[in-house]
Amino acid sequence: xxxxxxxxxxxxxxxxxxxxxxxxxxxxxxxxxxxxxxxxxxxxxxxxxxxxxxxxxxxxxxxxxxxxxxxxxxxxxxxxxxxxxxxxxxxxxxxxxxxxxxxxxxxxxxxxxxxxxxxxxxxxxxxxxxxxxxxxxxxxxxxxxxxxxxxxxxxxxxxxxxxxxxxxxxxxxxxxxxxxxxxxxxxxxxxxxxxxxxxxxxxxxxxxxxxxxxxxxxxxxxxxxxxxxxxxxxxxxxxxxxxxxxxxxxxxxxxxxxxxxxxxxxxxxxxxxxxxxxxxxxxxxxxxxxxxxxxxxxxxxxxxxxxxxxxxxxxxxxxxxxxxxxxxxxxxxxxxxxxxxxxxxxxxxxxxxxxxxxxxxxxxxxxxxxxxxxxxxxxxxxxxxxxxxxxxxxx
Numbered sequence: 001x002x003x004x005x006x007x008x009x010x011x012x013x014x015x016x017x018x019x020x021x022x023x024x025x026x027x028x029x030x031x032x033x034x035x036x037x038x039x040x041x042x043x044x045x046x047x048x049x050x051x052x053x054x055x056x057x058x059x060x061x062x063x064x065x066x067x068x069x070x071x072x073x074x075x076x077x078x079x080x081x082x083x084x085x086x087x088x089x090x091x092x093x094x095x096x097x098x099x100x101x102x103x104x105x106x107x108x109x110x111x112x113x114x115x116x117x118x119x120x121x122x123x124x125x126x127x128x129x130x131x132x133x134x135x136x137x138x139x140x141x142x143x144x145x146x147x148x149x150x151x152x153x154x155x156x157x158x159x160x161x162x163x164x165x166x167x168x169x170x171x172x173x174x175x176x177x178x179x180x181x182x183x184x185x186x187x188x189x190x191x192x193x194x195x196x197x198x199x200x201x202x203x204x205x206x207x208x209x210x211x212x213x214x215x216x217x218x219x220x221x222x223x224x225x226x227x228x229x230x231x232x233x234x235x236x237x238x239x240x241x242x243x244x245x246x247x248x249x250x251x252x253x254x255x256x257x258x259x260x261x262x263x264x265x266x267x268x269x270x271x272x273x274x275x276x277x278x279x280x281x282x283x284x285x286x287x288x289x290x291x292x293x294x295x296x297x298x299x300x301x302x303x304x305x306x307x308x309x310x311x312x313x314x315x316x317x318x319x320x321x322x323x324x325x326x327x328x329x330x331x332x333x334x335x336x337x338x339x340x341x342x343x344x345x346x347x348x349x350x351x352x353x354x355x356x357x358x359x360x361x362x363x364x365x366x367x368x369x370x371x372x373x374x375x376x377x378x379x380x381x382x383x384x385x386x387x388x389x390x391x392x393x394x395x
Contacts, residue, residue: 004218005230005274006260009160009197010237011137012037013058013102015364020064023073032244034078037065040237041086041093043253050264051092052273055237056137059100059120060362066127088128094275095124097133097156103361104142104309106293107319109326113147115358117154134277135160140363141197141234141296141303148187158182158193158276160234164304165292166196173287180222180229182276182285193285195276197234199297205252206235208242211259215269227286230279231271234296298367309366318366318376322357325380328387329353336394346393353386 014033022030044051064070071080087093099105099116100123108116125131136156138147143161151159163179178196185194201217222229237243248254263269295303310316333350336343360379365372 002222002225002270003228003272004222004270005228005279006218006271007054007195007230007232007274007276007279008052008257009054009056009096009137009232009234010040011056011139011234012061012237013139013364014061014064014238015102015362016060016063016359018364020070020073030074031077032246033238034074035246036238036244038078038083039251039253041083041089043257044089044092047261047265048089048091050261050273052094052275053092054094054096054135054137054276055087056096056098057124058098058102058139059116059123060102062123062127066123084127094135094277095128095133096135096137096160097121097124097154098137099139101358101362102139102364103358104140104295104306104363105138105147106142106144106295107306107309108361109323110146111330112322112326112358112361113150114154115354116361117150119358121154134158135195137234140298140308140367142294142306142363143291144293145185145187145291148185148192149190151192152190156192158195158280160197160232161194161291162294162296162303163196163199164297164302165294166194166289167292169288169290171287173289174224176222176225176229177227177287178289180225180231181227181287182230182280182283183287183289184285185289185291193280194289194291195230195232197232197296201231202233202235203297205233206240206242208252209256211256211263214256214260215263215271218271228283230274230276230283232276309363312370314370314373315366318373321377321380322361325357325383325387329357329383332387332390332394336390339394343393346390349386349390349393353383353390356380356383356386 019030065080098120100119103116105113132155134157136151136159141162166178179198182193182195184191218231243252245251264272295306297303298308301308336346356379360376365375
């Protein structure tokens with residue numbers, strides 16, 4: 001019986017201030033989210049031999065969980081300090097790199113992308129006591145091949161991409177090879193391993209599924225593989241009743257994953273949880289592919305045209321402001337860096353300007369139709385105010 005390697009990936013993100021807002025306006029929803037995150041390491045206790053979960057946690061979520069004031073506020077709900085400690089257990093959890101403010105990377109100016117990624121590495125490296133993260137999760141799975149040089153510069157070994165966008169560069173590649181084998185993608189002189197998320201199986205993971213159905217479906221999908229397949233399912237891990245349900249027997253961990261772990265431990269079936277890095281160490285990557293620019297599917301949106309973020313004139317107008325504001329700030333930073341003497345006050349103003357710009361690029365600000373678009377403009381307006389103050393100081 002061929003082993004089917006299963007990599008579970010969960011995306012966890014909360015925009016700046018959202019948990020505090022929910023605690024004020026919808027406290028039970030805030031508690032459900034915190035319980036869902038806190039449940040992850042607890043669900044894996046006692047399963048260190050077979051439990052394997054990849055987590056992509058946005059910088060804003062890590063910022064909230066590590067903030068002493070927030071920790072004090074929710075102490076009777078979740079002990080955030082202990083939670084962060086439990087998430088350092090590398091036997092059962094692999095932390096993936098991502099963007100600090102959870103931007104859709106192909107939709108923001110290229111100059112801002114390193115800022116999001118390096119700032120995330122800063123807070124995550126501090127909280128998880130490590131200097132290197134092997135895998136990268138593009139927020140909203142928004143990927144473009146132009147990201148490859150940046151990801152390599154920051155030390156990433158592989159990046160996760162959606163199955164709908166993967167195409168072989170040359171030669172024939174079966175449907176199974178395209179989905180269930182890691183590949184290499186190149187941009188210029190740089191290359192990176194791409195690991196493919198199965199879109200349909202991820203949809204099932206998001207909505208709820210039984211262990212028996214899952215193993216049968218994986219066996220059917222991979223039966224023609226002439227290699228040990230890697231099946232990747234990736235969804236949000238703190239949204240929807242399947243993950244938020246506080247009844248153990250009715251949520252993802254109790255109703256599904258515990259059975260999968262038991263089956264793997266006692267070798268009842270072919271599916272075995274794995275870390276992507278471990279699979280790559282043993283089986284490597286095969287074939288070169290190109291990955292079309294796009295995002296993952298959400299609701300009735302397929303993600304290939306970014307319609308979730310560009311569907312209305314209001315959304316497009318907000319996105320259209322980003323390049324100009326970004327260029328203003330980065331030009332001033334270059335000008336300040338070229339001065340013979342440092343100007344700390346101007347530097348502080350520019351840092352504030354950049355912070356507002358990056359926060360304004362949060363994907364949620366534009367995802368919810370026109371409901372949150374004003375947040376983009378508010379942050380961009382503040383960014384320009386700080387940039388103007390910096391310009392006056394630079395002279």
